[in-house]
Amino acid sequence: MDTEAIREYLPRFAEAFLLTVRIGWMGIGLSLVIGIAGAFILHYRVPVLKGLTKGYIELFRNTPLLVQLFFIYxxxxxLGVMISPEVCGFVGLGLLGGSYMAESFRSGLEAVPGIQSESALSLGMNRRQIFFYVVLPQAFAVSSPSVVANVIFLLKETSVFSAISLMDLMFTAKDLIGLYYRTTECLTLLVVFYVIMLLPVSIVGRVLEKKVRSGYSHG
Amino acid sequence: MGDVITGLGFDVLWKGSNWLRLLGGLLTALEISLFSVLISLAAGSLLGVLMSLNKKAIDIFSKLYLEIIRIMPQMVLLFIVYFGAARAWGLNFSPETASVIVFSLWGTAEMSDLVRGSLQSIPKAQYESSAALGMSTAKTYIYVIIPQMIRRTLPGTINLITRMIKTTSLVMMIGIVEVLKVGQQIIEANRKSSPNAAFGVFATIFLLYFLACWPISCLSRYLEKKAV
Known part of the structure; x- marks a missing residue:
């Protein structure tokens, strides 16, 4: 292991790390929005949209991100839809994640007992208030472990961004290996940066899961 | 209609043997998935049973193994095995071998966790009742535990197959000519005559993957409902 080389490559990896994290978390943000909207549509059986949402979820859950990105990019x-690699990565990850998040939130919504909505209704809350103040917070609590699992999955999926020439961690590692043939150093840095990206989320996920299991959701 | 098909670049699929080539590419990816799934099933079941025995050494090893494999993107693992092993130990795997190694390592980790979970969910009374009936440990496992275990792990296992198929799309990144690569070749070859081929070809590949995974997902969901 050549520490000199590592020091030399570090800035490039750090830059790639920031790009990967930025697009990764932006994509996750988009996936949360799509997921909540999708779960709402499925749970409240919104006509027409329900069929479309179901189709979208099946389509994106049963195809690899790499194929989705190739199609989009x-x-x-x-068809005249030109987008930059960055936007493509963001949208692709958001669409993939949205299909997974929708399923997580939907099962969370289903876990909230009907009596909660009925009680809120009898207290004079309107439908919007019931959804945002009563149902959604409880659904969130129930689905949080699977949402965090999805977040980890999506962060890992960012590793295919290099296929659409985004200068992410994978791209940088491949590029530097091709240039200088310092394979061991580059792969080590690659692993270290992915651990930095994923370990905190993984720990949060485990804590959340314990909380939910120990009856936090019924509190 | 014909104009639309040509305009969107679907026409290249009917040129020469392009359909066959594309399907051949998909088959290459599916073959790698099949091998990896079979190895994962065997190794994962074994590891899962070992993990359920609560032996300290096995626990430490399996925990470490699962954590490392699960936190790394499969793409990174692929690079480590394909490029890293060659550099560090002079092991020159073919891309196909490297892929099967990586996906088997990953599949084994996932499978072992499924098996461990299902074994631990089987109540202790089942073992005790079997012992009370005079069954040997082997008989207890063969007639009582394993049949229940299979029923409980089946949905997850079938789900693992679709995940494996989706993951094998990554192998093009280490130079295996699978469906995406064949698609790129077709697009390149027809750049002049069919400038919009990229849309038609990639839309087709999108659909092919969907058709490969969707029925399996449906089966997994059906079994899950039945098991509950």
């Missing part, structure tokens, strides 16, 4: 421009 290379296929869609032929």
């Amino acid at each position: 290379f296929g869609l421009p032929k």
Whole structure:
């Protein structure tokens, strides 16, 4: 292991790390929005939209992100939809994640007993208030372990961004290996940065899961 | 209709043997998944049973193994085995071998956790009742525990197959000519005659993957409902 080389590569890896984390978390943000909207549509059986949402979830849950990105990045421009690699990564991850998040939130919504909505209704709350103040917080608590699992999954999926020439961690590692053939150093840095990205989330996930299991959701 | 198909670049699929080539590429990826799934099933079941025995050494090893494999993206593992092993120990795997190694390591980790979970969910009374009936440990496992274990792990296992198929799309990144790579070749070859081929080809691959995974997902969901 050549520490000199590591010191030399560190700035490039740090830059790539920031890019990966930024697009990764932006994509996760988008996936949360899509997921909540999708779960709402499925749970309250909104006509027409329900069928579309179901189709979207099945389509994106049963195809790899790499294929989705290729379609968005290379296929869609032929229809006149031109986007940069960064936007493509963000949108692709958001769409993939949205399909997983929707399922998580939906099962969370289903776990909230009907009597909660009925009680809120009898207290004079309107539908919007019931959803945002009564149902959603409880659904969140129930689905939080699976949401965190999805977040970890999505952060790991960012590793395919290099296929659409985003200068992420994978791209940088491959590039530097090709240039200097310092394979061991580059792979070590790659692993270290992925651990930095994923370990905190993984720990949060475990804590949350323990809390939910020990009856936090019924509190 | 014909104009639309040509305009969107679906026409290249009917040129020469392009359909067959594309399906052949998908088959390459599916083959790697199949091998990896079979190895994962065997190794994962074994490891899962060992993990449920609560032996300290096995626990430490399996925990470490699961944590390391699960926190690393499969893409990184692929790079480590394909590029790193060659550099560090002079092990020159073919891309296919490297992929099967990585996906088996990952699948084994996932499978062992499924098996461990289902074994631990089987009540202790089952073992005790079997012993009270005079069954040997082997018989207890064969007639009482394993049949229940299989029923409980089946949905997760089938789900693992679809995850494996989706993950094998990564192998193009280490130079295996699978469906995405074949698609790129077709697009390149027809750049002049069919400039919009990228849309048609990648939309088709999107659909092919969906058709490969969706029925399996449905089966997994059906079994899950039945098991509950």
